[in-house]
Amino acid sequence: MNNRQLFLQHVAQTSDAPMALEIVKAQGMYMWDAGGKQYLDLIAGISVCNIGHCHPAVVKAIKEQAETYMHLLVYGEFVQSPQVAYAKYLTDHLPAGLNSVYFTNSGSEATEGAMKLAKRHTGRTEIIAFKNSYHGSTQGSLSIIGDEYWRNAYRPLLPDVQHLQHNSMDMLGQITERTACVIAETIQAEAGVLAPEKTWLQALRKRCTETGTLLVLDEIQCGLGRNGTLWAFEQYDVVPDILLTGKALGGGMPLGAFIASREVMWSLTNQPVLGHITTFGGHPVACAAGLAGMKALMEENMTADIPAKEKLFLELLKHPKIKAVRSRGLMLAVELEDFPAVQKVIAHCIANGVITDWFLFAANCIRIVPPLIINEEEIRKACAVILAGLNTL
Ligand SMILES: Cc1ncc(COP(=O)(O)O)c(C=O)c1O
Numbered sequence: 001m002n003n004r005q006l007f008l009q010h011v012a013q014t015s016d017a018p019m020a021l022e023i024v025k026a027q028g029m030y031m032w033d034a035g036g037k038q039y040l041d042l043i044a045g046i047s048v049c050n051i052g053h054c055h056p057a058v059v060k061a062i063k064e065q066a067e068t069y070m071h072l073l074v075y076g077e078f079v080q081s082p083q084v085a086y087a088k089y090l091t092d093h094l095p096a097g098l099n100s101v102y103f104t105n106s107g108s109e110a111t112e113g114a115m116k117l118a119k120r121h122t123g124r125t126e127i128i129a130f131k132n133s134y135h136g137s138t139q140g141s142l143s144i145i146g147d148e149y150w151r152n153a154y155r156p157l158l159p160d161v162q163h164l165q166h167n168s169m170d171m172l173g174q175i176t177e178r179t180a181c182v183i184a185e186t187i188q189a190e191a192g193v194l195a196p197e198k199t200w201l202q203a204l205r206k207r208c209t210e211t212g213t214l215l216v217l218d219e220i221q222c223g224l225g226r227n228g229t230l231w232a233f234e235q236y237d238v239v240p241d242i243l244l245t246g247k248a249l250g251g252g253m254p255l256g257a258f259i260a261s262r263e264v265m266w267s268l269t270n271q272p273v274l275g276h277i278t279t280f281g282g283h284p285v286a287c288a289a290g291l292a293g294m295k296a297l298m299e300e301n302m303t304a305d306i307p308a309k310e311k312l313f314l315e316l317l318k319h320p321k322i323k324a325v326r327s328r329g330l331m332l333a334v335e336l337e338d339f340p341a342v343q344k345v346i347a348h349c350i351a352n353g354v355i356t357d358w359f360l361f362a363a364n365c366i367r368i369v370p371p372l373i374i375n376e377e378e379i380r381k382a383c384a385v386i387l388a389g390l391n392t393l
Contacts, residue, residue: 026053061292082287103282107220107246108136110256118181132191192362228329251293316383348389
């Protein structure tokens with residue numbers, strides 16, 4: 001059997017239609033398959049490879065850390081310099097109140113940790129989340145995602161969770177002294193790039209403060225430069241009580257985090273002690289990679305020309321079959337009539353060396369979430385391929 005057959009036979013499948021490309025190398029904006037065909041990457045491993053594939057600084061950091069030490073002990077016991085250095089760098093680039101970082105293995109685990117922390121810190125149980133939000137696939141994070149199709153098969157899920165209308169002033173009154181936390185994606189990604197009104201997010205912040213409810217903003221997908229600022233919440237002039245990050249956080253290695261004030265985070269140290277534990281969270285190699293990646297993002301000023309790149313995409317993506325394009329920096333959803341149309345365009349793109357995808361809760365939209373290093377020529381090429389795909393509809 002060849003690798004593709006072995007993949008289908010022995011690697012657990014999550015759908016009956018995986019992309020099943022056999023990629024043998026990736027660098028910068030590009031990937032190559034086993035036959036030597038080159039692909040331009042428009043999805044960055046779903047918002048992971050913000051700085052491009054295999055950034056040399058990240059590769060170097062991984063090699064050096066792997067030769068120094070890898071796993072030593074479960075999270076939180078030893079002083080591990082890659083964790084310390086990354087926590088310091090992250091908190092130096094966050095508002096003063098967000099000064100304590102709990103590193104996890106994934107975004108879902110960061111969501112789990114934040115929910116537990118909010119319950120412990122407030123002594124309350126109710127969690128409010130939003131329709132069309134995505135926060136992960138573990139049972140806790142699945143309980144708060146905002147789409148019944150994906151939740152329904154796994155009931156019973158977490159009790160005392162409410163799903164309210166995103167970006168609606170009417171929901172604010174439902175946040176009360178019973179509510180431990182409100183969890184929102186700053187920009188709803190899997191819903192097909194839905195950005196709330198600034199006035200709403202600010203009102204949400206205010207209502208949480210009034211009721212002693214923690215505001216958790218999930219920037220696992222929209223953070224780390226994706227929207228043109230380091231954090232998406234900067235564009236709203238609000239600061240969450242807990243920030244969720246992941247995906248691009250590890251520079252291509254598995255890493256997530258929930259970040260809060262030291263005072264709030266302290267709740268996890270007692271009654272019970274070890275309130276949230278993980279063997280591999282904050283793995284030294286992942287932290288070394290993540291730190292090198294975030295430094296590259298900042299020092300190479302990768303967010304500087306995101307508005308111009310976004311504008312170019314918006315100028316080029318004009319076609320009678322496109323119903324709308326929603327964007328926030330280099331996070332774009334191209335809305336078509338339906339899922340079959342999207343599938344046809346995706347297939348055309350892949351056949352022509354451009355990798356794209358759809359969105360979990362917006363299957364009628366094409367995902368354009370490229371590495372932030374994409375250049376003008378690559379944007380023009382990608383859009384030409386997409387437009388030619390639209391011509392086949
Ligand atoms: C907004 C958001 N939150 C949480 C997650 C879960 O992250 P992970 O897949 O690393 O568990 C994702 C993953 O797509 C996400 O997009």
